Amino acid sequence: MREESIKLDMGTIEAVMSLPPGPVFLLATGEIEQNVSTIGMFNLFSIDPTIVGIGIKTSRHTYKLLEETGDFTLNVPDMSLVEKVVKCGYLSGSRLNKFSDVGLTPEAGKRVKSPSIAECPLNMEVKVLEVNDRNDWDHIWYIGKVVHTDVAKDYDRSSALIYWDGEFRTPGMILHKL
Ligand SMILES: Cc1cc2nc3c(=O)[nH]c(=O)nc-3n(C[C@H](O)[C@H](O)[C@H](O)COP(=O)(O)O)c2cc1C
Secondary structure (H helix, E strand, O other): OOOOOOOOOOOHHHHHHOOOOEEOEEEEEOOOOOEEEEEOOEEEEEOOOOEEEEEEEOOOHHHHHHHHHOEEEEEEOEHHHHHHHHHHOOOOOOOOOHHHHHHOOEEOOOOOOOOEEOOOOEEEEEEEEEEEEEEEOOEEEEEEEEEEEEEOOOOOHHHEOEEEOOEEEOOOOOOOOO
């Protein structure tokens, strides 16, 4: 028998921060000046057509380049890239070239101006369709269509990184398979 759990009276923000983890991405944007940044605010809005959204603070260098470029790439890092993902999440492209400083390789986008990241096994190229400001801690949502994807032959989604309230992880055990 399952023991009865004690429910805490949490605030809404604490409750949403305790939700199970989601994917973490390396977002690359920019045409002449290129930048890469770590992103956790992501949502899949539609599968076919594939529409995704990302939340970016206006204080980020990424925001400035995204406004200029109108497209971006979402690159899925695997566990071998965790240290680089951490660095891309606190260094700012306003002060240095994160690609060369962190050691990531930009590759020309196939259908967007922004580069994708060679080291990541899954790359999605996204054209911005809509910009939505929900007044959320200065985050602006960019909603866009995935116009091209590249997936490495040996991509293993069980080694893709996920992020949960300060912790980088990989997906855990399988409890049931349909
Ligand atoms: C795990 C993780 C997730 C993050 N998610 C976001 C995000 O969704 N949106 C955002 O604006 N910043 C996010 N950040 C913070 C940016 O990555 C960070 O401020 C970065 O230095 C911005 O770089 P830039 O100034 O070159 O754009 C995240 C950082 C980490 C470590």
